[in-house]
Amino acid sequence: MAPITDIQYYCFLFCILLVSTLLFRSYAKKPTNPSTFPPSPPSLPIVGHLHLIGPLLHKSFQSLSRQYGPLISLRLGFSPCIVLSSAALAMEVFRTHDLIFAFRPEFASTQFNIYNGSNFFTAPYGTYWRFMKKLCMTELLADRQLAGFVGVKQEEIRHFLRRLLESSESGKPVDVGAELTRLTNNIICRMAMTTRCSGSTYESEEVRKLGDEIAKLGGKLGLGEILGPLGKLDPFGYGKKLRNLIVQFDELLEKVLREHENDGAEGTNEGKDLVDILLKTSKDEKAEYKLTRTNIKAFLLDIFAGGTDTSAKAMQWTLAMLINHPDILRKVRAEIEFTVGETRLVEESDIHNLPYLQAVIKETLRLFPVLPIIGRECTEDCKIGGYDVKKKSRVLINLYAIMRDPDSWEDPDSFRPERFLMKSRENLQRQEEIKNQSSKFLPFGGGRRGCPGASHAYTIMHLTVASMVQCFDWVNGDNGLTEVSLEQGAGFNLRMAHPLLCFPIPVAKLQPLIPTVL
Template structure:
């Protein structure tokens, strides 16, 4: 059945897109485009993308160079895979490349792209980014939620301790931790209590949204034929996922509007947004759907960044025992006999911070950064590129570029204490861009980093970690699941021996 559907789709595509070919030939003659691999009629280079597009694009870059042109169906596309080219996209031409293409899945899930991540460049996007930077994710606001992080880290430790001497499904518990931090900060409630996490189906909802927003759905490359989304089942999946989130957000908003007990000191993110909606903010008031779109941004980005970084990080440390031992020794030397890490301890843990940078280098939560779209003709590295071209920055490939990194495939945190000690991930060093850079960079870097650092330091301090009896590091499945964010296909199961009896 799947094969017949695929053949049927291919036939429709061939019949409907044949008129596009002459336009593409004209464009090729007019513009001096970057190198490009051979194309197929109609599909262009789509056949060269596997289920893991970031890896396919990485291999193409190794053959054709750090900036390549792909014709993905109807969409002219530039892919950059080096720090130098990323700097061109996100700094030199940042303004011209600050818009987003209107992806079908994002339009449906994010209330017609009225969130911050997928909103096209313009007055509305500038307005809500200002709200996020100044009101929701400022340093003062992030610090005000320290108590939430501390409480949820303590709850994570308790959950892990309960499983000893048996094994721990650490992946699941890290997912609960990331979700609970986000829900505690955004809504002031813990959905994992009373089984709400499973009852609402958060795990499945997050998996669905990762996959649906991956940006490499066949229909997204043939925007003139929106019916493809119905034929592939994409539209019905989007509708189902949207309804589940929308129903949840309606409940949350109703609760907060009825209670209205938040103080300025401990105002949750949803209360901040509701205040802005109620009182107005400048000449562009927020609607209820705008508020829900921004909340979904928090779910999609805030939960996954923390969860994926911790899951990959603990996986790498379990495999690389010397790095594990060094990180544990550092944390325990700073804390001594004190059982719980305080956020004031974190500046005194340089190796831990190096570990986190190395995790971001090898396993950026978003392997291919959110797509950009050129608003005007530009020239990069001598190539002329027309307006309305889609741009992908392959952060995964940049983190493995031998031009930037010595022994790039190895997990070696000490590189950030030695030859790469001046490199950070906050958008100024284009060799390491897990959160992007420029106008479209993620404004939640401080929020995400705080949640990761405290939890990782506590896990290293509270437990001695090993794989279950009979399991070797080579037995771990390191396969990735591609989506807008990238997690491991297999859960990490470990034995966690409490360090404090």
């Protein structure tokens, strides 16, 4: 049987929606007092506002918000939602009503996940979620724990540099995205399981591949939201495939857990990987929550399915912007040379002395947040921006639009890292400006459901980009064009539409250091 293409899938969804007009009436009741509810563009029966939505959801929402206001009500097929597109309204969700919006909405893929209810990322706000968040902040992703992985990160980045040098010597362009994904996966594998994912005979290589496939299938199933109850029929079998993949993932992780148990996970957490800490916590009779084996596996799935590819995509966008702005790349390199010198490679301890590099990373995340839209679910009736938001409402926060809002950012579509720099002599005068900036710069979300791994992600991005700039010049390898295409690809993550192919050219004075770092 021939494989089903994405185009066939989308056509099928559209046809189902049209046929459903003969079977269903729109179940969304009109409010008795429409003026108190968020404005809504004109809709069509059944399909709602789907005719207004293009392949780039965040851009479609941005366009609609500019026309109808920063808080609008939409219905995408059978899926009603509220879209929020301003920093002030986001702060009402993340601060004023943080507890009310501490739940993430469930999506179509949930019913096919054997870990449903145990995933930390999507878990309801309650005892389990609070326990895992505390464990992340005090043990799993605490500064002292991450400090123990400094050598791991440095070593994997040096492997990465060596691969770039070998590609340079072969004269072939490098698929930067593939290499960055390999790098981030290796780092996560070693942090989680004390083994590398790539080039290993260990189960970790399969774990990595399964994590990638699970993430892709979950995204396709998310499109089934527009079918409402019909999405549960799983017409293309994506749900069944997802369940089978997670079962395979579960079997591999069971082997990993048993091996760690045989090695022992007693004593302090110093020198332990994440699996060791999770197993030790599960045996703690005094713990606030009894962590189960399923909880551990679900947490690891969250890491592999969502925690590796995001950093890799962000670094792709950063390199693309530096190639397209060679003057900024030269400034970054000059800062590194001044701070680090020419006799060694940049290290993690150097990052805090590289403010311009930090500004470049922030400016890239402002323009290209890897998760451009994040979801929350309202657990009580409340008011946002003066409008009524009913209990159980899905609220989609368009980070992409917020961080390109001309009311919050001067010349918002331009790449200007200097906007994140603060001169020391202006500290006192700019404290309020910096405070305001933090409320409109939200690449990792906000509130209690903000990403707990943000600090780790920043470290990886800073160190990797610094190493790439310090050791190589970069030439676009796509059809000889000077500038890199910044066309965005469709999907829930903000990815580049085309692979980032580049020629890395070793910086002559640094080249002797690269082959000797391993």
